[in-house]
Amino acid sequence: MKMRFVSSLKIAGLATAIALAGCATTAIAQEPAAAAPAATAADDGYPLVGGDFWEITAIDLKPGGGLAYANHxxxxxxxxxxxxKSKGWIKDYMxxxxxxxxxxxxxxxLISVIDHVxxxxxxxxxxxxxxxxxxSSAEKLQAESADRAEFREIMSNSLLQEMTFR
Structure with missing residues (x-):
């Protein structure tokens, strides 16, 4: 599961960098008002600010696999x-x-909350x-994850960012 988490974060990091580059390009392309003072990030008028990231893994339990997976x-x-969490890599999980x-x-x-990618x-x-x-080794961790396919299937993995109001 951790390998998948790290792998998904690497992919998400690239996606985030691309998205941020797009935001920066859009911001640069907009001309500021002639008489307006330079805006700061806090007063640029946009009502939302990015917060924590939530990695969400959707799990389908196979018939009879609920107890085995719950024990895992x-x-x-x-x-x-x-x-x-003890290392500060995640803030919470549920x-x-x-x-x-x-x-x-x-x-x-399965949800893990992180403050940055x-x-x-x-x-x-x-x-x-x-x-x-x-x-453990990467090979052993991957084999253990594959063994859990006996009682569960990972349907999807998403990385969402919480947006809060200013």
């Missing part, structure tokens, strides 16, 4: 999340149940530290 979440996943899920919708959502080198350093803590 309560032990290995939780321990890994607590380790990441498991949400899709109480009224319809056909084709996930049963669970790590750079490539930062994400790599986190993964190295995580592997050392887990006393």
């Amino acid at each position: 979440l309560a032990t290995q996943w939780r321990a890994g999340q607590e380790f990441a 498991v949400m149940s899709n109480y009224y899920n319809r056909a084709g919708e996930p049963d669970l959502y 790590p750079s490539g080198p930062e994400g790599e350093a986190q993964f190295v530290a995580y592997r050392a803590w887990a006393k």
Whole structure:
């Protein structure tokens, strides 16, 4: 799961850089009002400001797999999340149940909250530290994730940014 997290953050980091570059290009293309003083980020008139990032993994439980996966979440996943939290890599984590899920919708959502998307080198350093803590290799972690396919399927993975009002 951590490998997937780091990998998704690397991809998200690239997407974020592209999005921010697009915002900067748009801002540069707009001419400021002639008599208006230079605007600061806090008073530019835009009513929203970016906050924490939420990585959300949608999980479909296979028939009979609920208890096995719940045990995994309560032990290995939780321990890994607590380790990441102790290092300041994540701010919080949670498991949400899709109480009224319809056909084709996930049963669970695994959520990790972070305050920023790590750079490539930062994400790599986190993964190295995580592997050392887990006393595991990338190959073993990937094999363990594949083993969980017996009782769950990852339907999607999203990285959302909370937007708050100024």
